[in-house]
Amino acid sequence: MRPAARPATWAAPPRAVRRVVAAVAIAVAAAACGADFEDPAIVLDLRMLGARAEPPEVLLPPDAEPEDVDVPDIDICALVADPGASRRLAWEMVACAPTSSGRCDRAGAPFVPVGSGVVDDPDEAEVPVPPCGTLRPSPALADILRQSIDEDPLQGFSSVAVQVEIFVKPEGAADADGIYGVKRALFAPQLPPDRAANRNPSVDGVRIARAGDAEPAEDVALARCTAADAAPIALVPGEEIALFPVEPDGVRERYVLPTLDGGSRSFTENLTYSWFATAGSFSAATTGGPTDAFGNAPRLDTRFTAPDVDAPADVALWLVVRDERGGAAWYEMCARVEP
Template sequence: MDIRLELGGLLLVALGAVACVDPDDKASNVHDLRVLGMAVERPELMAPTCEFTAEALEVFTEQVTFRALLVDPAGEGRSLDYALWACADPEDTICEDASQRLLLAEGTTTAGELALPIRPGATVLPDGSLLLDKVRQADPYQGYGGLRMPLVLNVRAGGEAIFAMKRMVFSCPAVPGMEANQQPVLQGLTVEGAAWDDGALPTLTGKGTFVVRANDVSALEESYVVPGLRKEAVSLKEAWTITWHATLGEFTPEETGSADFNGQPGRHRTEWEPPEKGAVAQEVTFWAVVRDGRGGSSWLIRKARWTP
């Protein structure tokens, strides 16, 4: 049995003991092994020209850093085995087709941020063909508007196994004004109106809800250009989304931001609510994972001391 979830653009596939998942389980309440976020630094490799030249290939084969936010609250620091694959078919959510995939990295780690140097654009399949060219062949637009190579991370521990997929973006300036995407980075958080700095441990007391906000990022949301169907330049603007997670309680809403039907960006304000009963005073870990909708992502980690 498997469960496939699309959370903020990050596809998660959980295998193993999934029959025990409560149907009322909240995504913002983290109590088991999960991949909360994946990012590539840089989020987009843009060649200087759309001609298939040595200069363009040099950009596409550059080394980048792959990052994954691994959380395992109940694991007590156990070892996690991982394997990172690149494959050609965007519908192959676990890179199952051995003829169309390549292993980029594997090893053992623990919960936290996994960082791996990779060169997915330089990967060559056993038949001698470039994986990126297979991605182009699988694309109905043959790369017009960019190529998105699936990167699939498999994490295993004990009887648990999860898959998480992120698409890495390769592009070229198909129309005037196109520029490579920049990583979205949050500018800080507040809790109950007070700055919530990295390393701080504020005390939250009581059973009520606590307001959490992300500092204003509107000035950082990029305006960008994409090619239209008639090969014209189409101007758009990012509307970042943030997914909120904690080791205790839950967030409402669990995702903030994005844009409404009129194109107006939403506010990054949410409320954290501890359990109504049964929980004791403890240190709680919180995660805010931001995505720009174009392949860029990053996260902040905060802690607080909660007492009933």
């Protein structure tokens, strides 16, 4: 049986005792942004930075009923950071038809557990172990798909979603100390017949340009600060670098969608990049996205400014890449700031 419903509002995590690096981050954020608000790109305590479904989209026979189709297992994983405390995290995932709140809390609506468990501190492990559950085929999932189709204005003509509510809290803490996130796995009819399912995006790496560089000249190790193969970006306080994602060939997939007149239309994916760090600042927290009204391609790079520190400090950085069809992936990096 599903646990009793949690509070209807999205709960903010408590402000825990900081580590040394996190304390530096708070001071820098306060100095740069004022004490009344925090930079959303700077991660100080328990945060969910992204979520991924694998596969992100499942294509089904156009005329099949939800209970008659073979649906693969779908793995749902969350990118969670908690730099403000050293603690294990408990998590739970539940699937349902989409809601405006992102919560699976409609009375009488079908739902299915996706997974639950406890993970070690997400920032301290050498190899990250994110909260991951599996959405498996079941009669309850068929009921959810049926509800999603029935509630869709086009009756699933293009696609429908199964919503996965993700809840994370410190182990042993009250539910009010937790945070919520949501991920939607897409299901679509294979129309037109040559339609291909979406795949999660990726990057080949990240390159940096320092002051005076005509173009990005250094490759960044995609490894967290605690990894055995970590190779931090060497910075001095206040130094500014440009970060450029390196896109592999073909990562911006071309895809086709059905049109209401019985035809189809072809599109090319846009990719959006979200940048996070435990300290410092970004010139833009989000880059990429669609072209502007004049057809100009957006910038993919951002500029990162190292925090002002009195002693050597490691800064964790994250890059989350998303396409416009529910695909996502993420990468971790490390910078070492030394006066």
